[in-house]
Amino acid sequence: MNAPQKMAPAPGTASTELRVLIAAPRGFCAGVDRAIRIVELALDRFGAPVYVRHEIVHNRYVVDDLKAKGAIFVESLDQVPDGVPVVFSAHGVPKAVPAKAEARGLDYIDATCPLVSKVHRQAERANNAGRHIVFIGHAGHPEVVGTLGQLPDGAMTLVESVDDVAALAPADPDNLSFLTQTTLSVDDTRDIVTALQHRFPAIQGPRGEDICYATSNRQQAVKAIAGQCDLVVVIGAPNSSNSLRLVEVAERLGTPAHLVQRGADIRAEWLSGIAALGVTAGASAPETLVREVIDAIAAHRPIAEEVVVTAQENMVFKLPRGLEPAA
Known part of the structure; x- marks a missing residue:
């Protein structure tokens, strides 16, 4: 009598290996990296607290980390006391804001990308x-x-x-x-x-595209992996424009996508019945969170990671005058 044959696990079940395609480039861009560094250097130079008008970048993990180091985030200059430095976020501010800071005699550092x-x-x-x-x-x-x-x-x-x-x-x-x-x-x-x-045939545009290199590169990277995936996970904040656009890029190619902020946001039911999952991160999300999310996925299913590279980035932006020696 023949011994019973073992059945292979069904594709997409908890015991089968999940192919995880990790987009590259992903995560921090040069402007975000510069803005975070500016706050850190301001804290080194002036000591805590350093006030920051608006979230320096749209990522709760980054903001909380800087808070722990002594940064205080506010939405208005009216919330900044006299005699303390203030940093303007990477998103830029209306001209009226630095003018008001100067009128009050505040030391300010512009971290605009x-x-x-x-x-x-x-x-x-x-x-x-x-x-x-x-x-x-x-x-x-x-x-x-x-x-x-x-x-x-x-x-x-x-x-x-x-x-x-x-x-x-x-x-x-x-x-x-x-x-x-x-x-x-x-x-x-x-x-x-x-x-x-x-x-308006006579309308004039910029000499080069205004959409930044990092935004374009991350969208192109999602396009490269979405067609090979059953689902795409984008790591980023719900108020991050570039992260939301990555979700839209995947969905327009017919691939469902979820925006998550941390590994705890991963749901086991998302991973059921799929063979391949894409992972990327918006320009404000640190690589620490990418690893956290991938580890959370691996807690539900065995995974095989593949990095899909579509561009190389080596852009570095100079720091504002006055912070260079502190670096």
Whole structure:
């Protein structure tokens, strides 16, 4: 009598190996790394507390770590006492904010990402040339608030969609420029720009793309893995624009995606019945959280990790004057 044969585990069950595709690039970009370093160096130089206007970057883990070191996060300069230093977040601030800090005699350090500052300078140049600016972005996002605040009221018009473009009624349609928030969906922005150029053939755009290299690279990396995966997990905060865009990129390719902040957010039911899972992280999420999430996945199923590299990043931004010696 033949011995009974063992049945192979069904694909996607808890005992079968899960293929985990890890996107690269992922996580911290040069602007985020610089902003966090600025707060740390300010604490080294001035001692605690150092006040930070708005979250330095949109990640609770990062913010809590800096709080533990002595940073105090506030939403308004009115919450900053006299005589203590204040850091402006990586998203940028309206011109009125440093002006108010100077009027109060506050020492401030501007941690605005240099790529956001570049958009600010482009806005000023277009305005000085007498052109009205159409700004593509998400209403209420700190970067958008900061950029709109570089110019007098009425100098810029915000659009969020192709439908908004159709509703535009500029006073001088032949004298327009457009700029964009740095953390948008590459595909969405392309559609909006195309609509603008169709409606206003004379509109002038920036010499190079405003969407930052890190945002573009992370979206491209998700595109490279999403088609091979049954599910994509994006590590990032719910108020992080670039992280939300990564979720959208995967979903538009037909792959379900979940935004998580920590390993504890991983659900066992997500991992049931799938053979391959993609993992990436928004530009404000540290690599520590990537490992935490992967370890949480491995607690539910055996995994085989694969890193999928679509670009190499070596961008480094200089620190503000005055902090270099502390480094």
